[in-house]
Amino acid sequence: MVNNIYITGFMGSGKTTVGQALAKSLGYQVTDTDKWIEEMEGQSISTIFKQYGEPYFRDLETNALQQISGNQLIITTGGGIIMRPENREIMKEKGEIIYLQCDLEEVFLRLNDDTTRPLLEKEDKSNVEKLYQSRLPFYEEADYTINTTGKSIHFIVQELKSLLK
Numbered sequence: 001m002v003n004n005i006y007i008t009g010f011m012g013s014g015k016t017t018v019g020q021a022l023a024k025s026l027g028y029q030v031t032d033t034d035k036w037i038e039e040m041e042g043q044s045i046s047t048i049f050k051q052y053g054e055p056y057f058r059d060l061e062t063n064a065l066q067q068i069s070g071n072q073l074i075i076t077t078g079g080g081i082i083m084r085p086e087n088r089e090i091m092k093e094k095g096e097i098i099y100l101q102c103d104l105e106e107v108f109l110r111l112n113d114d115t116t117r118p119l120l121e122k123e124d125k126s127n128v129e130k131l132y133q134s135r136l137p138f139y140e141e142a143d144y145t146i147n148t149t150g151k152s153i154h155f156i157v158q159e160l161k162s163l164l165k
């Protein structure tokens with residue numbers, strides 16, 4: 001079994017949800033970069049974006065990746081963490097990367113009522129699709145990919161456990 005596990009993927013692909021369930025099943029600790037940042041800053045991601053802008057949030061993400069460390073740790077990341085080369089380097093160096101893939105139509109269904117993701121606010125579907133496409137090559141650098149579309153959390157966790165054996 002590998003040491004640290006980084007879970008990447010687009011917004012709504014299930015990183016936070018699957019990471020929690022995987023950690024419980026494996027007996028690993030789990031840390032979510034978005035939650036870690038919110039705790040450190042004492043503010044929600046939406047507020048950080050509104051008050052300081054996206055580049056500031058991206059600096060906080062790199063710092064989070066550098067600071068979060070442990071043994072047999074599952075780290076669930078923010079959907080945009082793969083955009084910075086230095087972030088990709090940190091994850092490659094410190095562990096194995098799992099990409100949770102999800103069809104965009106299902107992402108829209110999962111996040112239909114969500115108001116906590118600033119990059120989805122006020123954006124029409126074609127702009128979100130452009131963002132998704134622009135990120136794909138970076139998600140695809142992962143060590144493992146799992147398609148989560150139409151699958152239950154339990155099923156995804158079982159698939160991940162057999163992949164990681």
Ligand SMILES: Nc1ncnc2c1ncn2[C@@H]1O[C@H](COP(=O)(O)OP(=O)(O)OP(=O)(O)O)[C@@H](O)[C@H]1O
Pocket residue numbers: 009010011012013014015016017018034077078079080110111117148151152153156
């Ligand atoms: N396999 C799944 N089937 C159905 N719903 C799911 C699945 N995975 C996650 N969800 C739901 O989709 C929503 C988003 O999931 P989650 O917050 O885990 O995504 P995320 O990848 O962490 O997103 P972000 O990049 O914004 O942090 C939640 O309501 C969650 O319950």
Ligand SMILES: O=C(O)C1=C[C@@H](O)[C@@H](O)[C@H](O)C1
Pocket residue numbers: 010011034045077078079080081116117118119
């Ligand atoms: O895809 C993104 O860029 C983001 C995803 C979320 O996890 C948060 O990190 C934030 O809302 C930005």
Ligand SMILES: [Mg+2]
Pocket residue numbers: 015016017032034076077078
């Ligand atoms: Mg998340």
